[in-house]
Amino acid sequence: MTDPRRQLPSIDALLAGPGVAALLAEHPRALVVKAARAAVDAARLSGGAAPAEGWDAAVRAAVVRLAEPSLAPVINATGVVLHTNLGRAPLAAAAIAAITRVAVGYAALEYDLGRGTRGSRHAHCRDLLVELTRASDALVVNNAAGALLLALSALARGGEAVVSRGELVEIGGSFRIPDIMARSGAKLIEVGTTNRTHPQDYDRALTAGSRVLLKVHRSNFQVTGFTADVAVVELAEMAHARGIACVYDLGSGLLMNLAEWGLSGEPTVPEAVAAGADLVVFSGDKLLGGPQAGILVGTEQAIAACRADPIARAVRADKLTLAALEATLALYRDHATARREVPVLRMLTEDPESVRARAEAILKGAEMRGDAQLVQGDSEVGGGSFPGAKLQTWLVGIKHPAPDTYLAQLRSFDPPIIARVAGSRVLLDARTIFPEQLETVIAALRG
Numbered sequence: 001m002t003d004p005r006r007q008l009p010s011i012d013a014l015l016a017g018p019g020v021a022a023l024l025a026e027h028p029r030a031l032v033v034k035a036a037r038a039a040v041d042a043a044r045l046s047g048g049a050a051p052a053e054g055w056d057a058a059v060r061a062a063v064v065r066l067a068e069p070s071l072a073p074v075i076n077a078t079g080v081v082l083h084t085n086l087g088r089a090p091l092a093a094a095a096i097a098a099i100t101r102v103a104v105g106y107a108a109l110e111y112d113l114g115r116g117t118r119g120s121r122h123a124h125c126r127d128l129l130v131e132l133t134r135a136s137d138a139l140v141v142n143n144a145a146g147a148l149l150l151a152l153s154a155l156a157r158g159g160e161a162v163v164s165r166g167e168l169v170e171i172g173g174s175f176r177i178p179d180i181m182a183r184s185g186a187k188l189i190e191v192g193t194t195n196r197t198h199p200q201d202y203d204r205a206l207t208a209g210s211r212v213l214l215k216v217h218r219s220n221f222q223v224t225g226f227t228a229d230v231a232v233v234e235l236a237e238m239a240h241a242r243g244i245a246c247v248y249d250l251g252s253g254l255l256m257n258l259a260e261w262g263l264s265g266e267p268t269v270p271e272a273v274a275a276g277a278d279l280v281v282f283s284g285d286k287l288l289g290g291p292q293a294g295i296l297v298g299t300e301q302a303i304a305a306c307r308a309d310p311i312a313r314a315v316r317a318d319k320l321t322l323a324a325l326e327a328t329l330a331l332y333r334d335h336a337t338a339r340r341e342v343p344v345l346r347m348l349t350e351d352p353e354s355v356r357a358r359a360e361a362i363l364k365g366a367e368m369r370g371d372a373q374l375v376q377g378d379s380e381v382g383g384g385s386f387p388g389a390k391l392q393t394w395l396v397g398i399k400h401p402a403p404d405t406y407l408a409q410l411r412s413f414d415p416p417i418i419a420r421v422a423g424s425r426v427l428l429d430a431r432t433i434f435p436e437q438l439e440t441v442i443a444a445l446r447g
């Protein structure tokens, strides 16, 4: 008895076959060779039998699979507006156009067009950020985690940074405040307790080595009950009385008040600046609705210290980010325009009735009869912003004997549709499904 696995064709033999040879005319040889190996490996794993569909078809399928980019667009039917796993903020049309404009050729990234000499990439979003936040100066880096690392390194390296135990938070994706502080070279001094921290707790912790009072916004959780914390305005006063700096990690970069749409409790960046923090740190791709970026706004002195720190170079933003961020920020000059054009703001402030119209269109188009119905529920803001906030929404609920299997089926659609399960139903939240995606979702549900 010979082991059937020994009968498997060699890669060279597969490549010489007529079907695979035709593939070589259309695809890079390296890709076809990799696909042939994958097909032979799969056959070996399944005991050595030739693939039922034949070798040519197996290699062709492997070529298609391997040529597929791994970073692919998906339809977000979860209702979580800022879904970190799904890439956070979809960009405004103006931001996409700006990326395209600078991506196709050269751009004056670090070039002073007036003088014809070297310029600074830090100049690009600076004036807009100053205008919109009323801070004295601004700096854009790769993300907010990097921005906080930079802020602490620039202002507290070799010294102490004091922070409340109630604010030693972990944000998704392994971002922990104490770890960032350790890497910045600042010594972490914890004060207060999980639920209560008072001004005198900070006061008692201050020494000759203190450099920074750090305030961290509790962006992804709430503390309720017997609680106390020190407002940033008071913290800034205490810091300045001692001649040290106050840094405020705000997390989300809310540039306009959304209380009118039922979203309150998240401080805006201009409010944080007005409270007197020397540096305010926030994300570009959370509530601001722009590209991934870390933004620092604050005093000229604090921003100058950040610019001069070597970490600024290690976490610098690229030209595509700066282009997209500049275009997004420009939309905020008029809040009504921002609300209309920035997808995150549009989704967060959309009227439930207009969400309902999209859910109804899906339901009607899918013609699923008794198995599907309109369900009222809540969408989430996500991205560590407005924790606990509920946005009234409308969902398509589909009863299914094996909802998880159906969920996986939706994920295997092209483009994949990401939904969720509640009990025996698969739920699709129309809030995060764009109007131009309705036909695709309907086609997927029709099967």
Ligand SMILES: *Cc1c(COP(=O)(O)O)cnc(C)c1O
Binding pocket: 143, 144, 145, 146, 171, 175, 216, 217, 218, 219, 220, 249, 250, 251, 252, 282, 283, 284, 285, 293, 294, 383, 384
């Ligand atoms: C989200 C968040 C960060 C990290 O922001 P990234 O842009 O994802 O790096 C830092 N601090 C707080 C308070 C946050 O909410």
